[in-house]
Every structure is written in structure tokens, then in C-alpha cells.
Amino acid sequence: MRKIGFDNQKYLLEQSEQIRKRIAEFGGKLYLEFGGKLFDDYHAARVLPGFAPDSKIRMLQQMKDDVEIVIAINSEDIESNKMRGDLGITYDDDVLRLIDTFREMDLYVGSVVLTRYNNQPSAKTFFKQLENLGIKCYKHYTIAGYPSDIPHIVSDEGLGKNDFIETERSLVVITAPGPGSGKMATCLSQLYHEHKRGIAAGYAKFETFPVWNLPLKHPVNLAYEAATADLNDVNMIDPFHLEAYGKTAVNYNRDVEIFPVLNTMFERIQGKSPYKSPTDMGVNMAGYCIVDDAICCEASKMEIIRRYFSVSANIVRTLGDDTTQVKKLELLMNQAGVTPEYCPAVPKALEKEKRTQAPAGAMVLPDGRIVTGKTSTTLGAAAALLLNALKALGGIDPEIDLIEASVLEPICELKTKYLKHKNPRLHTDEVLLALTISALSSDVAKLAKEQLEKLRGGDAHFTVILSEEDEKILRRLGINVSFEPRYENERLYHQ
Numbered sequence: 001m002r003k004i005g006f007d008n009q010k011y012l013l014e015q016s017e018q019i020r021k022r023i024a025e026f027g028g029k030l031y032l033e034f035g036g037k038l039f040d041d042y043h044a045a046r047v048l049p050g051f052a053p054d055s056k057i058r059m060l061q062q063m064k065d066d067v068e069i070v071i072a073i074n075s076e077d078i079e080s081n082k083m084r085g086d087l088g089i090t091y092d093d094d095v096l097r098l099i100d101t102f103r104e105m106d107l108y109v110g111s112v113v114l115t116r117y118n119n120q121p122s123a124k125t126f127f128k129q130l131e132n133l134g135i136k137c138y139k140h141y142t143i144a145g146y147p148s149d150i151p152h153i154v155s156d157e158g159l160g161k162n163d164f165i166e167t168e169r170s171l172v173v174i175t176a177p178g179p180g181s182g183k184m185a186t187c188l189s190q191l192y193h194e195h196k197r198g199i200a201a202g203y204a205k206f207e208t209f210p211v212w213n214l215p216l217k218h219p220v221n222l223a224y225e226a227a228t229a230d231l232n233d234v235n236m237i238d239p240f241h242l243e244a245y246g247k248t249a250v251n252y253n254r255d256v257e258i259f260p261v262l263n264t265m266f267e268r269i270q271g272k273s274p275y276k277s278p279t280d281m282g283v284n285m286a287g288y289c290i291v292d293d294a295i296c297c298e299a300s301k302m303e304i305i306r307r308y309f310s311v312s313a314n315i316v317r318t319l320g321d322d323t324t325q326v327k328k329l330e331l332l333m334n335q336a337g338v339t340p341e342y343c344p345a346v347p348k349a350l351e352k353e354k355r356t357q358a359p360a361g362a363m364v365l366p367d368g369r370i371v372t373g374k375t376s377t378t379l380g381a382a383a384a385l386l387l388n389a390l391k392a393l394g395g396i397d398p399e400i401d402l403i404e405a406s407v408l409e410p411i412c413e414l415k416t417k418y419l420k421h422k423n424p425r426l427h428t429d430e431v432l433l434a435l436t437i438s439a440l441s442s443d444v445a446k447l448a449k450e451q452l453e454k455l456r457g458g459d460a461h462f463t464v465i466l467s468e469e470d471e472k473i474l475r476r477l478g479i480n481v482s483f484e485p486r487y488e489n490e491r492l493y494h495q
Contacts, residue, residue, distance in 0.1 A: 002366045002457040005295030006050035006286075014285045016062050019204075022283055023066075023170050026202025026274070029194070031187040032283070034175045035207040039101070044208050046480060047223045047300040048286065049457075056206075057105060060173065068110040068169040069102055071095055072176045072186045075114045075123035084178060092126045094177035099135065110167055111136035115182030118142055138163035140182065140189055147261050154268040159192040179231075188262075192269050202274060203266075205255075205281045210235045212249045212279050213287040219300035219336050220290075221250055226307040226332050229325045241277035249279040301338045302459060305482065308333060308340065312485035313465050343482070344370055345461035350484075353463040359488050361385040361462040363479070365392060366454065375425065375488075378408050381462055382470040383431040386477075389458065390435075393451035402448050403434045428473040455479055464488040 023030040037043075039057040052058065060067050074082075077091045084094055095112060102109050112130055114123055117139040130137040140162040145152050152158050165186075172190070174183045187203045194201040209224035221235050238251040240259060255278040262281075266273035275281050290296055308329040315326065333339060341347050348362035352372040360374040361381045371392045373385030387402055396402070411434060412424040426434070438445035456478030463484050466474075474481050 002049060003292070003295045004050040005290060005292040005299065006048040007289045007291045008050050008052050008055055010291075011051070011055060011286060011289040012059050012062060014288060015059050015283070018283050018285050019059075019063070019171065019206075022202070022204050027200030028170050029172075029199065029201040030170065031172045031174060031190050031201060031203050033183045033187050033203070033205045034173055035183075035205065036209070038173075038175050041208070043223075043227050043303070044286075047220050047303050048290065048296055049299050050291075051286075056208075057107075060107060061105060063171060064107055066169055066171045067173060068108050068167050068171065069173045069175060070110055070165060070167070070186070071098055071112045072115050072174060072181045072183050073112065074181045075117045075120050077178070077181070078114070078123045078126050079120040081122075082178070091177040091181075092122075096133075098175070098177065108169070109135075110169075110172070111138060111165055113138045113140055113163075113165055113182075113186055115140045115186060116142045136166070138165050140186060143185075146185070147258065147265075150261065150264050150268060154192065154265055159189045160196075162189045162193075164193040165190060184262075188265055188269070191266075195269050203281070204283050206283055207255075208284055208286055210250045210252055211287040212238075212251060212282060212284060214250065214290075216248075216250050217335055219297040219304070222332050222336050223300040223303040223307075224252075226304045226329055229307065229311060229328050229332075238277050238279045241279045244276035249277070251278050251282075255281075301336050302343055302480070304329070304332050304336050305338060305340055305343050305346075306480060309461075309482040309485065313483060316465065316485045316487070343459060343461060345459050346482075348372055349461045349463050359462070359464040361460055363389050363458050363460040365389060366457040378412055378425060379431065380425045380427060380467075380470065381464070382460075382466055382474060383426050383428050385460060385462075386428055386431060386455075386474070387435070387448070389455060390448040390451045393454045394447045396444060396448060400444060402442075402445050403431070403438045404442075407434050407438055427467060428470050432473070452477060 019032065039054045041053050041056065044051045045053045073091055073095050082091045083089065084091065099109050112135055114127055114137065117123060118141065127137055143153055143158045147153065174186050176183050191201055191203055210221040214221055216235055216237060225233060225235055234253045235250055236253055236256060238249045238256060241247060241249040259278040263273045263275065311325045311329055315323065345362040345364050348370050349360050349372065352360035352362060352374055356374045358375045359381045360372060362370055362372045363385055364370050369392060371385065371388045373381055373388045375381045376384060388398065391398055391402065411426060411430060415421040416424045435445055435449055439449045459480045460474060461482045465483050465487050471481055
């Protein structure tokens with residue numbers, strides 16, 4: 001059973017209470033910039049075992065009568081058809097997906113704002129599409145000199161030119177399909193317009209990481225640096241917080257660098273700034289909800305190793321030669337006191353490959369046991385490992401075939417003879433379908449299928465880069481996946 005290091009229920013209660021407190025401090029109206037993922041936060045779930053991936057959205061649901069969501073999207077991202085790498089859809093399509101998701105969760109989406117709007121053709125089309133769908137939408141424009149020319153920014157020719165977003169509720173959550181969407185600028189624009197109308201309103205930021213009240217080099221915070229290696233984010237001691245309160249707090253470089261500018265903007269807009277440090281702006285309570293630090297440290301070290309393998313594999317996949325991110329991950333592993341072999345699945349998988357002379361994988365099950373699997377004539381390493389893990393969890397004899405040859409062989413023939421695949425071996429999705437069919441007539445196969453939910457939280461490592469389909473299926477099963485940065489063969493095209 002997976003060990004728990006984070007109290008999710010406590011987090012939901014304390015986080016919503018902290019946000020309500022911040023609303024009251026600003027006279028009943030708060031613009032809350034949400035950083036990171038509002039839901040499906042699997043990074044947080046991995047490094048804080050017990051954190052539910054949908055915790056933030058559940059927290060908002062507890063306050064749903066007070067919550068209004070505004071989605072910001074950069075018009076330049078619409079024009080360039082910018083894609084979400086994890087979902088494979090454009091940012092404008094993701095806005096529609098987000099609206100549907102929020103509505104399904106009974107959360108009110110008030111409007112969409114197109115930032116950096118400059119009459120881009122695709123942005124104009126999307127704006128019209130939103131209007132036709134009955135969604136309120138607004139335009140915010142590129143402001144010359146942003147963010148350094150503060151006198152111009154905080155004027156009727158700067159923020160004043162933006163549309164004022166009409167909002168109804170006390171907590172306005174500003175979210176977006178991805179980074180660089182203009183969330184903070186949207187909040188500042190709203191504060192400017194609200195102040196001109198004589199309405200008291202405030203701004204706060206909700207970032208889960210880095211966790212401000214954990215040490216700078218705590219594995220949880222190092223894992224955040226590992227996750228954002230491509231952004232060059234660096235955790236650092238908040239010098240403004242230290243000077244104002246004599247207390248150490250952790251923030252990251254971009255917030256620390258921009259704080260003097262933001263502070264001056266607050267003073268210009270509202271007469272005085274409510275904050276003495278970038279840490280003051282945050283409302284994150286995650287650090288107070290860690291109930292077993294050792295478990296979270298262990299999980300974070302494993303995450304750093306996974307990120308190292310992921311970045312290394314991406315270089316091979318893209319034929320890149322920039323090893324800057326790899327070197328940063330190596331530095332973070334060193335700071336955390338780990339090497340790739342720290343993950344027990346890594347040496348076990350390599351040992352299995354050496355012994356069998358075939359691509360192999362190993363998995364640390366949630367109960368701590370380790371199982372292995374290798375490539376065969378009918379199964380890829382991922383599919384073989386998956387079946388062996390199900391046998392172990394179900395107490396099934398390792399020598400028993402879960403799927404009859406009479407089921408496997410026709411599928412292999414279909415792939416090669418009719419679908420013209422060169423490789424007859426089955427991927428994990430095909431094996432799961434075959435196992436489901438076998439479970440209709442086999443009690444052993446049925447028992448194995450019933451173990452699927454118990455795989456969640458397992459750590460698997462493979463000696464070769466997996467296909468996208470295998471990787472996707474294993475992750476959907478809740479398995480943490482990593483692999484060596486090399487392909488099974490030396491072909492130029494890998495599907």
C-alpha cells in the first residue's frame with residue numbers, strides 16, 4: 001500500500017480558509033492568479049504522496065458560490081497555433097475544454113480575456129467564435145514599455161486602454177491554458193479599473209511550488225526546479241521577506257526579480273502596496289499539510305531521477321545536442337544526494353536486460369516488491385512487465401500464461417498480415433484488451449484484471465525508450481515511468 005506523506009483533507013480546509021481570509025483583508029474582492037495546473041496536478045501528487053491531483057479544483061468547489069473564473073489567453077499564441085504538449089491541442093481549443101470542464105464541476109466561468117490583442121486574424125476569429133457560443137469575452141492590448149515603464153503602464157493610455165472585465169463574485173480566479181498567457185497583467189488591469197471605480201480589490205498568487213516554508217534545498221523544492229528545468233526557474237531565498245520580517249522564505253527567481261516593479265505598480269494604482277515581499281503575495285498552505293517529511297523527501301528524490309531520464313530521452317528523440325537541462329538535472333540529483341541507481345527499478349531493469357540479452361523493464365510495486373519483464377516474440381517489455389506485475393499483485397503463479405496463445409496469435413497475425421506492421425509484438429493497450437477478453441472465460445485472467453487499480457503509485461523503468469502508446473497507457477494506470485535514453489534498434493524512424 002502506498003505510504004502517505006501529505007494530509008489532503010487538511011489542505012482543502014486550510015487552503016480555502018486562507019483564501020477567504022485574504023478576500024476579507026481586501027474588503028471583499030480578490031483577484032487570484034493561479035499558477036501551474038488548476039487540475040490534474042500529477043507533479044504535486046508524485047512529490048507529496050496523499051495530494052490528490054484535483055485538490056485545487058476541489059478546494060474551489062468548496063467555495064463555489066463565491067468563485068468566478070476568468071480564462072486568459074495570449075492572442076499571439078492563438079495566431080501561432082501554440083500547442084499544449086501534454087494534450088496535443090492548441091491553446092484556443094484548450095480554452096473551450098477548460099470551460100466545459102469547469103462547468104461540469106459546477107464552477108462559474110465568467111468570461112475569457114484575449115491578452116496582447118492586436119487584431120491578429122486568428123484571434124479575431126476566436127473572439128467571434130466565443131461570442132457566438134454565448135461566452136463573454138474581452139480584449140487586453142500590448143502595452144508599450146511593459147513592465148518597466150510604470151508611469152505609462154499605470155495610466156489611461158496603458159492599463160486604462162484595456163477592456164474592464166465585468167465580474168460578479170468576490171473571488172475571481174485568473175487561469176490560463178499555459179504559461180505566458182498574461183494572467184498577472186490581467187489582474188493588474190482589473191485592479192486599475194476597480195480602483196478608478198472606487199471599488200476595493202486585491203491581488204494574490206496561488207503557486208504550489210516552491211513551497212515557501214520548506215528549506216531552499218529540501219527535496220520537494222529541488223523537484224520543482226527539476227520539473228521546470230526548461231524554464232530556467234531557480235529557487236532562492238526571498239531577500240525582501242528576509243529584510244522585512246527577519247525570516248527565511250523560499251521563492252523563485254522570476255517572482256523575486258519582478259517584485260520591485262509590481263510593488264511600485266500597486267503603489268501607483270492603490271496609493272500603497274499591501275505587500276512587503278513576493279512571498280507575501282502567495283496563499284499556498286501546502287507546507288503546513290506535510291505529515292511525514294521523510295516520505296515526501298523520498299518521493300521527491302524519485303521525481304528528480306524521473307525528470308533526469310525524461311530530459312535525457314527527449315534529447316535522443318529530437319536529435320538535439322543541447323545538454324544544458326541534463327547538466328542541471330545532474331546538479332539537482334547531486335544536491336538531493338541521489339544517482340539514477342537510487343531508484344531500485346533502474347539497476348534491476350539493466351540487470352534483466354544483461355541476463356536475457358533483450359530490452360527489459362522493472363517495476364517497484366506500491367508494496368515495495370520488484371518485478372521484471374523482458375521483450376519476447378509476442379510481447380514488448382512494457383506489456384510483459386505489466387502482466388508480471390498483475391500476477392505478483394494477484395498472487396498468481398509466474399509460470400501461468402494469463403492470455404491464451406489462441407487469443408494472442410490472431411492479434412499478432414492481424415498486426416502483421418492485415419495492418420502491415422513489421423513488429424508483431426503487442427503493446428500494453430492491446431495486451432489489456434486481450435486480457436479483458438480472456439477474463440470472460442478464465443478465472444485467473446479475471447483475477448489479474450482485478451489488480452489493475454493496485455498498480456497506481458508503482459515506479460517502472462525500462463532499458464529502451466518506450467512507444468508513446470505504451471508510455472501513455474502505463475501513466476493512465478497511475479504508474480510512474482522512466483527509461484534509458486536509447487532506442488531498441490538503430491533505425492532512423494521510430495514510431
